[in-house]
Amino acid sequence: MKTVLEMKQVSKKFPGTYAVKTIDFDVFAGEVHALLGENGAGKSTLMKVIAGYFNDYTGEILVNGKTVQLHSPAMAKANGIQMIYQELSLAKPISIAENLLAGRLPTKGTWLLDRKTLIHESKKLLGRVGLGHIDPLVAVEEISQSEAELVEIAKALGNNPSILVMDEPTSALSKEEVDRLFGIINVLKKQGIGIVYISHHLPEISKIADRVTVMRDGEKVATKDITDVTTEALVEMMIGRAAGEMYRKRSSSIKEDVKLEVKKLSRRGFFHNIDFHVRRGEILGICGLSGAGRSELARSLVGIDPIDGGEIHLDGTEIQFRSMNRALAYGLAYLSESRKEQGLALRLSVGENILSASISRYSPKDGKEIVKKLIKDLQVNPAEDHRMIATLSGGNQQKVLLAKWMATEPKVLILDEPTRGVDIGSKMVIHQAVMEMANRGYSVILITSDLPELAGLSDRVIIMRNGHFIGEIDRVDCTEEELLLAANGKGEYVNAIRESR
Amino acid sequence: MQSANLDELKKDSRSLELNTLSLWISKLGIFIVVGIFLIVGPLVSAKFYTLANLTTILQTVAILGIVAVGVAFVTYSGHYADLSVPSVMAFAGIITVATLHYGIAISLLLGILAGLSIGIINGFVVGVYKANPIIWTLAVEYVLNGLMRWIWGANQIYPDLHGNNGRAASSFVNLARQYVGPIPLVFILLFCAVIIGQLILSKTRFGRRLKVVGSSAEVAKFSGINVPLTIGIAFLISAFAASIGGIFLTSLVKLGVYSNGTGYDFNAVTAVVVGGVSLAGGRGNIVGVLGGTLLLGILVNVLNLIGVSQLYQTIVEGVIFIIVVGVNQKSLRKLGRDDA
């Protein structure tokens, strides 16, 4: 196997500490090399070094055996290295074609734009990711989120890279779309491209990766072939101590009385006739593919979006609200999907963020206390409330976000992708806190595409597909396979009659 | 998994140590620069610290200060600036003068209400429909300016001192010249505006909501904050302050005309930004705006005393404006508080 990329003793220093220390890392042609590690383990920094983000790294990097300097994205690209980012890097008001071939638009003569080739080439690229039907001159702002993800991948392929670095490419994709992506990855492997694959989905990695490297606290723990390592061993290497059973079933303390009941809830074009109920102290999971309308349902449940019909009953009495702060007053809270845009205001401190949803609830003095308590409970690290949120790691930011919604003392807390892109350690703390809340009588609605988490935490799961409620799994110990089948509209829990109505 | 052994998770490796200089700059901010000029002042002219000179400095920027406090709320809410301020000032002044025959109290009220109506429109369009604040308030400035010139033409509306309601007119005219003890009324108004503004911003719930909206409107929306209402109130405050400033300016120049507020839009933004309120929103305070306003007044005074010609002064003002803003922005970034 030819080594496409080799890094010898590479380190990168941030003010005061080493983000990445003396790393040896190599990628063979035609191989998927997974890179695992908690947030803050230096994984994303190493990836950025490869992508040419920094010009002050030390150590040696060889591409196809030749030493190279990767001091800017242009240099990395010149050496055949391509990045696919978690947060989309497409320019929305610009046409897809120009996004795909950004930086290397085809020209007739020295600088005149060659429109024909531009359209032809971008159509070809779109074909490789199954989007052949879209007109390449359409603006990116007019296509859907998942289509944009695939355009992002097509863009990387456009530079026919020899090394492809993928950072959490499947986090926003549905199961079907993930399978299509893995198909594309296998085709690339056959073409001899070396792929560095970063993800938190351990089952995913065992499916696609050939080798895996685990990093912890800026250092490399080990590089192993995927065949001779188990998921538990990987987790142990990542957090450096016995993983134990990831999800310990909690003794269910579900009370009988129904906390929240929803009848025939619908919003034109998003979800129709949704009926379900949540009991006090129960964690209700909502399973479904992305685009099934789960987040839209959650937004309507807390008044961010209007509803066109149906009733919402809390503790038995119907409630009406037209705005989110009315819903919050009733005790309905929603931890939103995207931490960066909707969750936390980057220019506020940790304390200000925690109180940002309950401004009218606490006096300044009580506010300080509740912040201190929540920072301790959720082990936010570093535990200083005046610190800028932007300087915290992804996992700690997510803890602060959860603290923000716990501060509103909700009767029903809706969680939307609570642990996406979060390291294992923080994920544990968050799960711990959610389970404790349920034990204390809160009701929790959990929306997540992380199937182990959904299966592990939920007491009961309802299944949504294309905006309809198509079934329910009323067993605490349901497995990921059952959930996966149900989400795709199959399996015995799905009663076909409902969907066809 | 016992939660216990999670505690030894190593301290977050990316802690930034705060360097003290930029901490001080962001704390004191503009008052350092004001201090420098207060030292330079007497060197330039022995009589810098006479009562007359200081009163003039404060008097010439008092009205600008009041208006700047209002505009600061719009900038703090992350919406750049309110370019309709000049017309709102003139409009409030004209309405007050035109309705003097109802008596001073009612005419003042009508003047302020006239200004507030513009604030409501701005607040609604920018708050609910998310129109670009610069372009929308520019359009409102054009429309209002055109309307005033069409209805009242260019003829100045005089407070009719000798007419039957002479008393209301004369009390209006010396509104800007009124003294409460040794202190001119307009100073008191400025300091009240600053104090009330600072209290609103830091102590009230609205102030805290405005800080979240200023940092990120999307996060505020998803935190249950009524974002359009909060932005609407910010524009209302701006229009309210502009109306009061406009009425006092009209009283000072003793006549209502459409061109009364010219130049106040950019001067107010200068005072606000130099005072440390960042255009990105969610940062700065009203006391800083007072500092920015004072700096503008002292700067002109010192330049006059040195004998710098008016033509040079605009250059010096522009250069100092960019330097102060640049330093302000750099210190914020060093503190890691700004993702600019």
Place this chain on the structure above:
Amino acid sequence: MKESVGVHILLKKAAGILTAMVLVASLVAGCGNQPNASQAGTSKSTAEKVDVSSLKSSDNQPLIQPGADIKPPQRPADPSQLPKTDIGHWYDMEWAGWNVNKVNIPKSPANGAKGKTIILIEPGEHPYFTAYTNGAQKVAIAYGMNLKVMTGDWSVAQQTQQVKEAITQRPDMIIIPPVAGDVAESLFKQINQAGIPFIASNLLPNNAAMKYALEWTGPDDWGQMKLLADKFAELMHNTGDYAIVRHMPGASPYYSRTWGVEDELLKVAPNMKVLDAQTGKLDATVVQQLVSGWLTKYGTKLKGLVLDGDSAEVIGAQQALKNANRSDVVIVAAGNSKVGMDAIKSGFLAAETYQTAEGDGALPVYEAAQWFEGKTIPPVRYLPQKIITKDNVNQFLPAQW
């Protein structure tokens, strides 16, 4: 509330209709509000002589007054060589239009003024020009002439466009108070080449521009400032230093209302020295900062103040002097607005020049009427010059603007 998907298209139609409606509304509004509606002349037959001497301006001064017949002195050999402090240096600026040979001047139709259309291109909207237009309108009605008024926005770009638009309408006569004296030449040339007779007014253009105009009428800024300087010297008993608040840079009063005073004082009261001369930008706050700076800097050495205008400048100066509680400063100003007249009555202002805005507007229309009737009109005609002080202020009340 039910939102049909169609609202998006509905809104687009609404925007289209709204814009169209707005444009049509302009037609109605356009004709209505300008006081240019040419009432059918109620005047008598063309032959009969029209008596305008009975017309009064709103401060009950005679509207058309015989201007002082001032003749320009001999032109010095090369004015630019003379120092600025010698009035001769400004000869071409002060006596613009007198000795210049006219070019391509159209012949007068000599068939009377009745029914003629005149277009007045106002430089911009200002209370002075509202009174100016009233004066012009009074004389136009008296002669049964149709006066159309265009108002600019004080910018050269706008006036350039309006001159062309005026030429398009082929009026019988154009009256144009230029936005800026130095820039007027190319505008006057265009009107002249279009063969339309025009009279320049109010602001002295440069000498070269005058060869295109039939005539120039307006205040003799230099002359009245000299008169004011003489009064100022008298009030200051020919001693003590003074400062000058100058007009906006770029406009011709920037020169006349500074050097007109300074050079005259050097002649009349040599030991009165000018401490400083700065522009107040016609803004009360700037004037207050300026004067207060002078008071602080020069203290009691500053005995007198000359202001380039009497509204914003007077208010700024009053504020500054009140703060420094100085009431010993002798203050004079140019031009007579209501604020200035009140200041004269209250004694704050010692003297100011009388410049009749309505007269300024009436004079060119009157001269146009004479020209239409075939009479010859002088190249330059000045408004009367008077100095207003506390004792004669009541004659000039109520102020025109």
Place this chain on the structure above:
Amino acid sequence: MLKTGRNGKISSMVNRYRIVWLCIITFLVMSIFAPHFFNLYNFTTILETMCLNAVVAIGFTIVIIMGKLDLSIGSNLTLGAMFVIGFEPHFGWTISLLIAVISGGIVGLVNGLLVAKAKIDSFIVTLGTMTIVQGIVYLYANGGALYTKDTGLGGWLQQSFIPLFPPIVLISVIIILVFEGILTFTRYGRGFYILGGNKETAWLAGLKTDQYLIQGFTISGMTAALAGALFAITLNSALPDLGVSSTMQVIAATIIGGASMAGGEGSVVKSMVAVLTLVILYNGLTLLGAGNSIQILFSGLILAVVVLQESFSLYQRNKLRGQRVELLKEFSLKR
């Protein structure tokens, strides 16, 4: 324009070329109602009047496409005018024109450096340089106006050899078309759009974002100075407050023309058509006898309507974002 609406519906066609419809409507209304409007001389006047703001709008549109703002265009315009007239007696027209344009470029360069390198908000930087350059301009002729003896070039510029298109109009239109060509059909030009659309994308695509910012502002400074210089030459003179009213008019025209403040959208030709529309409106209203106040009122109303229409339709689109079409059919079925 290198962009088509996804659904290709008429509504996005209308929206994209909104300014052309607006221009035609205004022209028709004025030709019918305004007296003396419909003649060759008046049309030439309209085109000549358009040139000043249209050439300034070239650079300003580029800055808007980059998602930034340039308030110093008014002062740069005056700078160009004063320098071209001021240096003409010493160096003749060509060199003085060069000096004027280069000095405008230098101001633009300073703007670009402060925005790109010092990372200060462009609203603030250009507000500062506006005041500074205005001061310099007053200082240059210590407050006075400037005028030139050699009126030959000025005359030639306005000579209509070809009916309707005197040289000044031809030069302006050609420069505008050249820039439109660069922006739409060259790789370099498309860089401005990507930079305005998403700064990270541009950086990751290897574009030198700082260079683009600096060049964008420099072009804005140069075109403003060029516009001022050409205008001053036709006037054979220049005044320190020549460009004061142009700043706001150009901003209004560029937005009415379809550029968006968020960046990534705008075209130099559409800005020119917008300036033309406003000039036709002003011209028509003047011939109808309407005062300057009504003209300001109307340009404000049109700007307000455009802003309202754009933000309202965006507000509606966001409300319906993510709506699934097949569900809509089903929903209406039930009712």
